[in-house]
Amino acid sequence: MKDLDGLMRLEQECFGAEKFSEGTLKAFLVRDDAFALVAEDEGEVVGAAMCLCSKCRAEGRIASMAVLAARRRKGVGSLLLREAEKSLGMLGARIFGLEVDVGNEPAITLYLKHGYSLRAIIRDYYGAGRHAYMMEKVLPSRKRKVSVRPS
Numbered sequence: 001m002k003d004l005d006g007l008m009r010l011e012q013e014c015f016g017a018e019k020f021s022e023g024t025l026k027a028f029l030v031r032d033d034a035f036a037l038v039a040e041d042e043g044e045v046v047g048a049a050m051c052l053c054s055k056c057r058a059e060g061r062i063a064s065m066a067v068l069a070a071r072r073r074k075g076v077g078s079l080l081l082r083e084a085e086k087s088l089g090m091l092g093a094r095i096f097g098l099e100v101d102v103g104n105e106p107a108i109t110l111y112l113k114h115g116y117s118l119r120a121i122i123r124d125y126y127g128a129g130r131h132a133y134m135m136e137k138v139l140p141s142r143k144r145k146v147s148v149r150p151s
């Protein structure tokens with residue numbers, strides 16, 4: 001909760017009318033299955049990733065990503081995405097999923113660059129006529145370790 005002001009600023013700047021209200025943001029942050037990562041530069045919150053890890057822990061979700069406009073195209077989004085995957089991975093997730101507006105070229109390009117694939121279109125996901133791509137990244141399955149022991 002200590003980053004609430006910085007997170008609200010990001011919501012306002014990056015999502016405008018569709019931003020989370022302070023109440024919604026607070027409710028998200030206290031969920032057992034949710035966490036936020038912030039990118040900080042000399043005490044200023046310049047970006048954030050909001051993540052969810054489902055109960056079965058097999059699938060992690062990137063609920064949203066945001067970087068202040070003046071800080072974009074400098075690798076902050078990539079850094080946040082890598083750290084989000086690392087944190088979700090430590091909770092056991094082997095699949096990362098997200099939804100993104102079909103017209104959001106910067107975000108779609110970012111996700112494709114990080115190995116996400118288009119899985120489906122969800123019609124009217126953001127309201128009438130505003131569709132979303134469901135995107136997913138599946139980690140390669142862990143190799144089983146074969147051990148040899150005296151019988």
Ligand SMILES: CC(C)(COP(=O)(O)OP(=O)(O)OC[C@H]1O[C@@H](n2cnc3c(N)ncnc32)[C@H](O)[C@@H]1OP(=O)(O)O)[C@@H](O)C(=O)NCCC(=O)NCCS
Pocket residue numbers: 014015063064065066067068071072073074075076077078079100104105106107109110111113
């Ligand atoms: C999407 C977003 C988080 C990307 O953050 P960022 O810090 O600019 O991302 P990066 O600098 O790590 O960019 C990584 C790559 O993504 C792609 N990319 C990022 N912005 C792009 C743009 N405007 N146009 C095309 N490709 C873009 C590029 O391939 C880029 O690599 P490059 O700069 O070497 O060409 C940022 O644009 C943002 O906050 N947008 C508004 C909120 C939003 O739409 N969030 C996503 C939906 S939840």
